[in-house]
Amino acid sequence: MTNTEQRIRTSFGAQGLMATIGAVLELVRDGEVHIALPFSNALSQQQGFVHAGAIISIVDSACGYAALTKAPPEFEVVTVEFKVNLLRPAIGNRFLAIGRVQNAGKLLTVCTGEVHAFNASADAYKVIALMQATFINVSK
Amino acid sequence: MTNTEQRIRTSFGAQGLMATIGAVLELVRDGEVHIALPFSNALSQQQGFVHAGAIISIVDSACGYAALTKAPPEFEVVTVEFKVNLLRPAIGNRFLAIGRVQNAGKLLTVCTGEVHAFNASADAYKVIALMQATFINVSK
Amino acid sequence: MTNTEQRIRTSFGAQGLMATIGAVLELVRDGEVHIALPFSNALSQQQGFVHAGAIISIVDSACGYAALTKAPPEFEVVTVEFKVNLLRPAIGNRFLAIGRVQNAGKLLTVCTGEVHAFNASADAYKVIALMQATFINVSK
Amino acid sequence: MTNTEQRIRTSFGAQGLMATIGAVLELVRDGEVHIALPFSNALSQQQGFVHAGAIISIVDSACGYAALTKAPPEFEVVTVEFKVNLLRPAIGNRFLAIGRVQNAGKLLTVCTGEVHAFNASADAYKVIALMQATFINVSK
Numbered sequence: 001m002t003n004t005e006q007r008i009r010t011s012f013g014a015q016g017l018m019a020t021i022g023a024v025l026e027l028v029r030d031g032e033v034h035i036a037l038p039f040s041n042a043l044s045q046q047q048g049f050v051h052a053g054a055i056i057s058i059v060d061s062a063c064g065y066a067a068l069t070k071a072p073p074e075f076e077v078v079t080v081e082f083k084v085n086l087l088r089p090a091i092g093n094r095f096l097a098i099g100r101v102q103n104a105g106k107l108l109t110v111c112t113g114e115v116h117a118f119n120a121s122a123d124a125y126k127v128i129a130l131m132q133a134t135f136i137n138v139s140k
Numbered sequence: 141m142t143n144t145e146q147r148i149r150t151s152f153g154a155q156g157l158m159a160t161i162g163a164v165l166e167l168v169r170d171g172e173v174h175i176a177l178p179f180s181n182a183l184s185q186q187q188g189f190v191h192a193g194a195i196i197s198i199v200d201s202a203c204g205y206a207a208l209t210k211a212p213p214e215f216e217v218v219t220v221e222f223k224v225n226l227l228r229p230a231i232g233n234r235f236l237a238i239g240r241v242q243n244a245g246k247l248l249t250v251c252t253g254e255v256h257a258f259n260a261s262a263d264a265y266k267v268i269a270l271m272q273a274t275f276i277n278v279s280k
Numbered sequence: 281m282t283n284t285e286q287r288i289r290t291s292f293g294a295q296g297l298m299a300t301i302g303a304v305l306e307l308v309r310d311g312e313v314h315i316a317l318p319f320s321n322a323l324s325q326q327q328g329f330v331h332a333g334a335i336i337s338i339v340d341s342a343c344g345y346a347a348l349t350k351a352p353p354e355f356e357v358v359t360v361e362f363k364v365n366l367l368r369p370a371i372g373n374r375f376l377a378i379g380r381v382q383n384a385g386k387l388l389t390v391c392t393g394e395v396h397a398f399n400a401s402a403d404a405y406k407v408i409a410l411m412q413a414t415f416i417n418v419s420k
Numbered sequence: 421m422t423n424t425e426q427r428i429r430t431s432f433g434a435q436g437l438m439a440t441i442g443a444v445l446e447l448v449r450d451g452e453v454h455i456a457l458p459f460s461n462a463l464s465q466q467q468g469f470v471h472a473g474a475i476i477s478i479v480d481s482a483c484g485y486a487a488l489t490k491a492p493p494e495f496e497v498v499t500v501e502f503k504v505n506l507l508r509p510a511i512g513n514r515f516l517a518i519g520r521v522q523n524a525g526k527l528l529t530v531c532t533g534e535v536h537a538f539n540a541s542a543d544a545y546k547v548i549a550l551m552q553a554t555f556i557n558v559s560k
Binding site for chain 4: 291292294295296297298299300301320321322323324325326331332333334336337338340341358359360361362363364365366369
């Protein structure tokens with residue numbers, strides 16, 4: 001495990017919200033992070049599908065940690081802003097958020113994210129959300 | 141209680157995620173909805189403040205229900221997309237998300253949202269997030 | 281005229297695009313800037329209304345100059361990103377973009393913008409666009 | 421030339437703004453459109469680089485026409501909203517905006533766009549802008 005991955009796993013483990021919703025850090029590599037979320041009734045919106053807030057929580061975190069893989073060791077990464085399109089309802093038994101760095105400057109890092117919805121009966125997935133996000137490096 | 145408020149309270153009550161994070165529907169009026177969230181360690185990010193995902197969950201819901209106050213009775217409201225700026229860390233013992241309709245068309249409704257952070261020792265609050273969001277009316 | 285207004289008027293005068301599209305700097309005050317644009321066929325989209333690109337050019341500039349009113353004298357302001365909703369077609373004989381600072385940090389400034397469309401026959405206007413934008417202070 | 425390409429070329433030719441800024445429609449294919457823009461002092465911001473408004477005008481159009489390649493013949497496409505990150509100054513002698521459809525629903529189409537900056541001395545380009553945009557199909 002690299003120092004970066006160790007650092008991100010420690011940070012992820014300290015996030016109460018990720019434990020509360022049941023999110024799992026699945027992959028960390030240079031410029032890309034994956035976070036998975038199993039379906040749970042505790043995360044539902046009024047129709048029983050997963051609430052956009054839970055989906056956005058994992059893709060924001062995936063993008064933020066992807067940005068962190070590009071940050072100098074003495075810096076933290078903070079979300080400046082993001083925009084997300086919700087392409088279809090979050091129907092599935094498992095969701096995977098993928099965050100990728102598109103451009104890492106000295107101060108600002110821009111990432112894109114997407115969320116895939118999986119069903120038990122198929123290998124296929126549907127893209128349910130697309131994100132474009134800005135992060136800033138701040139001294140620890 | 142108006143029909144609209146009743147409808148929104150029923151929908152809010154059916155959202156598992158709102159119960160999981162401890163959110164409370166505080167105000168419903170024509171074109172404006174307030175949702176409150178008390179601090180909890182279960183919602184933290186790695187520094188112990190509230191995770192952006194929880195903050196965004198309540199302001200997305202506040203904007204969506206504000207949009208619903210303008211929708212014809214036979215329609216549901218679905219989030220198309222939103223953009224949010226996180227102005228400062230979510231430090232406080234209570235947070236209030238306010239969603240307001242800016243423009244309600246036949247199909248699309250545009251809302252703005254803001255989130256206030258409160259501390260025990262003061263009446264004052266800080267604005268910690270600003271949202272601009274698009275919703276679409278869909279037949280039930 | 282304040283130093284800030286003088287500085288903004290000089291910068292605006294140096295923007296070739298603002299002259300090309302016929303934009304006029306109408307008001308500069310602390311945290312708020314107005315830019316007007318008369319209708320011209322040279323700015324049209326395919327239906328003869330004003331192209332979103334022209335509308336966005338003036339509201340991006342209005343927000344950026346509003347941010348500049350809050351920047352220390354030794355800094356320039358650069359657009360990091362923005363999001364804009366186009367609420368209705370840009371129909372009118374005159375358009376007014378209003379940029380306002382919502383939060384000015386040490387490095388980042390968040391503004392909101394709106395564009396009003398006016399017609400000859402009425403004092404009334406319609407809001408045709410809403411923007412939420414992020415700017416960064418950079419050393420000159 | 422396909423009917424779709426013919427339709428888009430006719431629409432592009434009717435846009436006064438595209439002629440005013442000197443934009444050229446370079447490629448139309450299913451789900452993807454390219455628009456080029458040569459440098460001109462008439463498009464400058466205060467430092468002499470190309471103004472973000474001109475860059476955004478071509479990438480908004482490229483995304484919109486990409487969306488139009490997916491729309492039924494009896495529909496027009498209207499920009500609902502977009503978000504753009506400006507990654508670096510628009511320095512170059514030629515710019516190329518690429519719009520691509522990411523998801524085409526019955527009513528709404530989501531596109532991503534990017535803008536490349538080219539210099540005379542090199543084949544290489546830099547990505548200067550990233551867009552994520554929503555369009556709606558409307559009856560003609």
